[in-house]
Amino acid sequence: MTIKSTIQVVENILSANDQIAIQNRTFLDQNGIFSLNIMASPGSGKTSFILQTIKWSSEFCKIGVVEGDTAAVTIDADKVSAAGIPATQINTGGDCHLDAMMLKQGFRALPLESIDLLLVENVGNLVCPAAFQLGTHKNVLIASIPEGDDKPYKYPAMYKAVDVLIINKTDLSPYVDFNMEYFLTGVQMLNPDLVHFPVSCKTGEGFTGWIDWLRSQVCK
Amino acid sequence: MTIKSTIQVVENILSANDQIAIQNRTFLDQNGIFSLNIMASPGSGKTSFILQTIKWSSEFCKIGVVEGDTAAVTIDADKVSAAGIPATQINTGGDCHLDAMMLKQGFRALPLESIDLLLVENVGNLVCPAAFQLGTHKNVLIASIPEGDDKPYKYPAMYKAVDVLIINKTDLSPYVDFNMEYFLTGVQMLNPDLVHFPVSCKTGEGFTGWIDWLRSQVCK
Numbered sequence: 001m002t003i004k005s006t007i008q009v010v011e012n013i014l015s016a017n018d019q020i021a022i023q024n025r026t027f028l029d030q031n032g033i034f035s036l037n038i039m040a041s042p043g044s045g046k047t048s049f050i051l052q053t054i055k056w057s058s059e060f061c062k063i064g065v066v067e068g069d070t071a072a073v074t075i076d077a078d079k080v081s082a083a084g085i086p087a088t089q090i091n092t093g094g095d096c097h098l099d100a101m102m103l104k105q106g107f108r109a110l111p112l113e114s115i116d117l118l119l120v121e122n123v124g125n126l127v128c129p130a131a132f133q134l135g136t137h138k139n140v141l142i143a144s145i146p147e148g149d150d151k152p153y154k155y156p157a158m159y160k161a162v163d164v165l166i167i168n169k170t171d172l173s174p175y176v177d178f179n180m181e182y183f184l185t186g187v188q189m190l191n192p193d194l195v196h197f198p199v200s201c202k203t204g205e206g207f208t209g210w211i212d213w214l215r216s217q218v219c220k
Numbered sequence: 221m222t223i224k225s226t227i228q229v230v231e232n233i234l235s236a237n238d239q240i241a242i243q244n245r246t247f248l249d250q251n252g253i254f255s256l257n258i259m260a261s262p263g264s265g266k267t268s269f270i271l272q273t274i275k276w277s278s279e280f281c282k283i284g285v286v287e288g289d290t291a292a293v294t295i296d297a298d299k300v301s302a303a304g305i306p307a308t309q310i311n312t313g314g315d316c317h318l319d320a321m322m323l324k325q326g327f328r329a330l331p332l333e334s335i336d337l338l339l340v341e342n343v344g345n346l347v348c349p350a351a352f353q354l355g356t357h358k359n360v361l362i363a364s365i366p367e368g369d370d371k372p373y374k375y376p377a378m379y380k381a382v383d384v385l386i387i388n389k390t391d392l393s394p395y396v397d398f399n400m401e402y403f404l405t406g407v408q409m410l411n412p413d414l415v416h417f418p419v420s421c422k423t424g425e426g427f428t429g430w431i432d433w434l435r436s437q438v439c440k
Contacts, residue, residue, distance in 0.1 A: 042261045042346045042375060043367025070347055073373050094377055096316065096347035124374070125347055126262045127290055127316035146366040146392065147263025153293050154344070155262060157314055172366065175395055 017132055020100035024107075024135025028118065033064075034218045035118040037098075037134045039158065040142035041151075042124030045168040047076045048201035049142055050119050054083050056204070056211045061116040061218045066090060066106045068098040068123050076121060086110050097129040098122050103136075117218050126151070130161035138163040138217070145169040149179045152186030159187060165196040166210065171203055237352055240320035244327075244355025248338065253284075254438045255338040257318075257354045259378065260362035261371075262344030265388040267296045268421035269362055270339050274303050276424070276431045281336040281438045286310060286326045288318040288343050296341060306330050317349040318342050323356075337438050346371070350381040358383040358437070365389040369399045372406030379407055385416040386430065391423055 028035050040046050047067075054063055065087040067077040072091045080087035088109040090102050098120065107118060120136055122129045141162040143151060146169060152159045159165075165187065167180075180198075187194055195213060199206035248255050260266050267287075274283055285307040287297040292311045300307035308329040310322050318340065327338060340356055342349045361382040363371060366389060372379045379385075385407065387400075400418075407414055415433060419426035 041263060041344070042371060043364070069374055071374060071376050075370050075373060094347075096345070123347065124261070125316070125345060127314075127343065127345055128348065144263070144366070146364070146389065150295050151262060153295060154289055154291060156291050169366065172392065172395055175392055 017100045020104055021133040021135035024100055024104055025137070028107075028135065028137070031112050031115075033112065033115055033118050034220075035120065035136040036138050036140050036164075037120045037122060037129075037136040038140045038142065039122045039126075039129045039162070040124060041126045041144070041147055044124070044142045044144040044147060045201045046121050046124065046142055047079055049166060049168060049199075050121060051079060051083055052199075052201045052204055052207060053119065053211070053214070054080070054085055056207050057117070057214060057218075060215055062114055063117045063119060064107070064110040064112070064115040066103060066110070066118065066120045068092060068102070068106075068121055070094050070096070070123055086115070092123060096123055096125050096127075097132050098134060099132045100134050103134045117214075126155045126158050130158040140164045140166060142166045142168050143183075145172050145178045146176050149177075149183035150186070152183065152190055156190050159190045159194075162191070162194065164213070165194050167196060167198040168201050170198050170205060171200040237320050240324055241353040241355035244320055244324055245357070248327075248355065248357070251332050251335075253332065253335055253338050254440075255340065255356040256358050256360050256384075257340050257342060257349075257356040258360045258362065259342045259346075259349045259382065260344060261346045261364070261367055264344070264362045264364040264367060265421045266341045266344065266362055267299055269386060269388060269419075270341060271299060271303055272419075272421045272424055272427060273339065273431070273434070274300070274305055276427050277337070277434060277438075280435055282334055283337045283339060284327070284330040284332070284335040286323060286330070286338065286340045288312060288322070288326075288341055290314050290316070290343055306335070312343060316343055316345050316347075317352050318354060319352045320354050323354045337434075346375045346378050350378040360384045360386060362386045362388050363403075365392050365398045366396050369397075369403040370406070372403065372410055376410050379410045379414075382411070382414065384433070385414050387416060387418040388421050390418050390425060391420040
């Protein structure tokens with residue numbers, strides 16, 4: 001026997017997500033919280049980026065973190081908690097991205113009344129998360145030098161979907177072949193207004209520029 | 221107005237994919253072709269791995285390559301063609317993985333009568349491709365040192381789904397924090413029989429072991 005079920009077509013599913021994303025944005029605005037959806041390939045340094053950002057910005061804002069993972073592990077949330085920052089973990093149950101409903105459930109577990117800045121670490125994936133708005137104020141993409149300079153050309157949807165680009169692991173530049181001009185030409189073609197900051201989350205190099213931008217957004 | 225459409229539930233969709241995967245396998249077996257589905261995060265070195273494998277194995281087998289990408293770019297296929305190897309490109313149209321039907325359409329564009337080994341480069345993604353069998357003989361995962369040692373813990377479905385693990389970019393070991401023991405403990409928990417080869421696709425270091433394994437499979 002063939003089992004069938006009736007479901008909404010894709011346009012409506014995305015629209016349902018967008019409805020909840022709008023609710024999330026309204027809720028965050030009402031609570032005076034600026035928020036970032038941080039996306040990247042696995043291993044590009046999302047958690048290290050969050051930890052460095054905490055170190056550099058705790059003077060001017062109070063941070064909360066939502067960590068998305070495909071499995072029931074708290075490796076990243078534990079690192080953030082160890083830095084004295086409230087963190088909550090979303091287990092997607094194998095799903096390849098966060099969606100607005102997951103974030104809605106996730107961020108309400110945080111002490112929102114004492115947070116100015118919410119950092120959301122999405123699942124490590126350079127394809128799927130780009131299609132799901134969460135309701136955060138800005139989308140941030142972390143690229144990393146050892147990933148290679150051809151990624152904008154090969155994953156254009158992600159590079160089109162973001163507002164800020166962090167180019168991480170500049171400390172590895174002497175040891176890998178990465179043509180920054182070729183990389184940025186690809187970025188420029190897809191997203192001409194994309195703000196970008198080359199940084200090393202390991203050493204903190206380049207964080208001044210990123211933190212200035214962040215401060216201008218949080219302290220509006 | 222709400223538009224609805226009737227579709228099969230997920231079990232049936234996967235089963236349809238598996239049916240075509242079985243057809244692919246039968247076709248490959250009938251043509252005496254051994255095949256690998258190569259999966260990894262973006263930028264872990266799948267194409268470099270294929271290029272080094274071509275260099276090391278062209279003495280004992282004839283290779284064909286299928287390149288999967290989310291966009292209509294032929295960067296990887298061009299590199300393989302430049303090495304004198306027949307290559308075909310599958311554009312998934314934004315989709316986050318290859319499936320059996322895409323491979324079926326892709327490999328028939330190759331001169332199969334003169335191929336012993338088919339290398340399929342999946343879309344760079346550490347989540348979704350693990351759920352879709354293509355009909356290839358073995359699933360290969362390429363991890364890379366700069367991605368970090370916690371990936372088995374965070375992306376368990378992928379580490380469970382593969383038969384061979386390549387640990388690439390060993391040339392960067394001196395410059396990044398990567399605890400091999402912690403990494404392999406995670407791998408062992410998920411997939412105790414997983415064969416693994418640490419290599420550098422940049423220098424060729426470690427390829428002897430991998431090529432011995434490959435030769436034993438192709439020349440059975």
